Amino acid sequence: MQSTFQVLYQHDPSIGPRDEDASIMTKRFPLLVLGVIILLLLVFYSKWYPEPDRVSGFIEADEIRLGSRVGGRVAHVYVTEGETVESGAKLIELEPFDLLEQEAQLQFSLAAREADYKRIESGYRVEEKAQAKSKLEQLQARVDLLKAGPRQEEIEAARGRLTLAEVQKSLAEKTSTRLTKLSQEDAISRQELDNANEAVQAATANVVVRQQELNLLEAGTRIEEIREATARVEEARQAWQLMEHGYRIEEQEQAKAARDAAHAALEAIRRQKEELSIQSPIAGAIESLDLQPGDIVASGAPVLSMLDKNNLWVRAYVPQNRVGIKVGQRVRVTVDSYPNQPFTGTISFVARKAEFTPNNVQTLEERSKQVFRIKVAIENRHDMLRPGMMADVWLHPLDDGQ
Structure with missing residues (x-):
C-alpha cells in the first residue's frame, strides 16, 4: 500500500491522502442518494398501499348434541366416535318397551x-224411526179405545151372561131344595147334598161377578185411565220426533x-x-360417543355430540381501530394448511360490546387491550377445512376489488 502511494506521489506530487478520500466520497454519494430515495419510496408506498388488515383465529364448527325425548334401554349403536355420517343416518336405536x-x-x-x-x-236409521212411529200409533189407538168406551154389543153380551148366571143360580137352588127333602128321607147320601149346596154358592158368586161386569161396562172408562194413556201417547210422540230430527x-x-x-x-x-330411533339431522362427524347396547338413556338427555362439517366459521377478535366491518361483508380467509388457496368468508356476527383481549388471541397490534368478537362463516369447498385449524381473516372486503 505504501509503495503504491509512493509511486502515485512520485508520479503526481499534487495528489495527497485527503484528496483521495474526497474522490471516493464523490463516487459513493449517488449510491447514498439512491438508497435514501428508495427508502422514501417505500415509506410512501406503505402509506398509500398499506398491508391489508387481518386478524387470526381458529376454525370452529357448530356442535349438535343429540338425544331422545322418551329415553329407555339402548338396543343398537350404529356409529363409532369420529365416524362421518350423512344426514338422516340412523345412529342409535332404543327398545320400544310397552309402546307397541x-x-x-x-x-x-x-x-x-x-x-x-x-x-x-x-x-237414526229408517227402521228405528218407523218403529217409534208404530209405537206412537198403538198408544194413540189405545187412547181412542178408552175414550170411546165399551160398545153396545159388549154391554148386551154382559147382560146375557148375567141372565145366564141367574138362571144357573135358580136351577142350583131348586136342586138343592129337592135334595134336602130327599136327605131327610135318607134317600141320598150326605155328599150329594153338600155338592148341591156348593153348586148354589158357586152360582150365586157367578151372578155377582156378571153383575159387576155389566156395571163396569155401563159405567164406561175411568178418566184416570184416559189421562195415563194420553201421557204415554205424548211420550211416544216426543221419542218419534227426536228420531226424526236426529242427534243434537x-x-x-x-x-x-x-x-x-x-x-x-x-x-x-x-x-x-319415532324418538326410539336417533337419526343424524345433518351431515357431520361424531365427536363424542360413550354408549353401549343395554345402557339406560334418560329422556331428554344428550347421548352423543356431532360437528356440522358444512357449517364452519372462524372466531376472531377485532381491535377497536378496525371495527368498521359489517355483518354480511365478504372477506378473504387463509389457513396455514393451504397457504396458496384463499377461501371466501362472510361476516355473520359482530359483537355489540367490547371485551378484554383473551389470552389465546393473536393480533397484529397487541397494544389494543379491548377487542370485538366476530364470527366469519367459511365456504368449505371440497371438504378441505377442519375444526381447529388456524385461520387469518383479511378484513378488507372482497367487493371493493382489494
Missing part, C-alpha cells in the same frame, strides 16, 4: 270413537272431540316411537 301395546290399544280406541262419531253423524249438534261435537282426542293420543304414541 299402547299403540295397539289406542288404535282400537280410535276405531270405537270413529264408529260412534259416524253413528251420531248419520242419525252438541252430541255430534262431543263425539267428534272424543274421536279427535283418541287420534291425538295415537299420534303422540307414534311420535314417541
Whole structure:
C-alpha cells in the first residue's frame, strides 16, 4: 500500500491522502442518494398501499348434541366416535318397551270413537224411526179405545151372561131344595147334598161377578185411565220426533272431540316411537360417543355430540381501530394448511360490546387491550377445512376489488 502511494506521489506530487478520500466520497454519494430515495419510496408506498388488515383465529364448527325425548334401554349403536355420517343416518336405536301395546290399544280406541262419531253423524236409521212411529200409533189407538168406551154389543153380551148366571143360580137352588127333602128321607147320601149346596154358592158368586161386569161396562172408562194413556201417547210422540230430527249438534261435537282426542293420543304414541330411533339431522362427524347396547338413556338427555362439517366459521377478535366491518361483508380467509388457496368468508356476527383481549388471541397490534368478537362463516369447498385449524381473516372486503 505504501509503495503504491509512493509511486502515485512520485508520479503526481499534487495528489495527497485527503484528496483521495474526497474522490471516493464523490463516487459513493449517488449510491447514498439512491438508497435514501428508495427508502422514501417505500415509506410512501406503505402509506398509500398499506398491508391489508387481518386478524387470526381458529376454525370452529357448530356442535349438535343429540338425544331422545322418551329415553329407555339402548338396543343398537350404529356409529363409532369420529365416524362421518350423512344426514338422516340412523345412529342409535332404543327398545320400544310397552309402546307397541299402547299403540295397539289406542288404535282400537280410535276405531270405537270413529264408529260412534259416524253413528251420531248419520242419525237414526229408517227402521228405528218407523218403529217409534208404530209405537206412537198403538198408544194413540189405545187412547181412542178408552175414550170411546165399551160398545153396545159388549154391554148386551154382559147382560146375557148375567141372565145366564141367574138362571144357573135358580136351577142350583131348586136342586138343592129337592135334595134336602130327599136327605131327610135318607134317600141320598150326605155328599150329594153338600155338592148341591156348593153348586148354589158357586152360582150365586157367578151372578155377582156378571153383575159387576155389566156395571163396569155401563159405567164406561175411568178418566184416570184416559189421562195415563194420553201421557204415554205424548211420550211416544216426543221419542218419534227426536228420531226424526236426529242427534243434537252438541252430541255430534262431543263425539267428534272424543274421536279427535283418541287420534291425538295415537299420534303422540307414534311420535314417541319415532324418538326410539336417533337419526343424524345433518351431515357431520361424531365427536363424542360413550354408549353401549343395554345402557339406560334418560329422556331428554344428550347421548352423543356431532360437528356440522358444512357449517364452519372462524372466531376472531377485532381491535377497536378496525371495527368498521359489517355483518354480511365478504372477506378473504387463509389457513396455514393451504397457504396458496384463499377461501371466501362472510361476516355473520359482530359483537355489540367490547371485551378484554383473551389470552389465546393473536393480533397484529397487541397494544389494543379491548377487542370485538366476530364470527366469519367459511365456504368449505371440497371438504378441505377442519375444526381447529388456524385461520387469518383479511378484513378488507372482497367487493371493493382489494
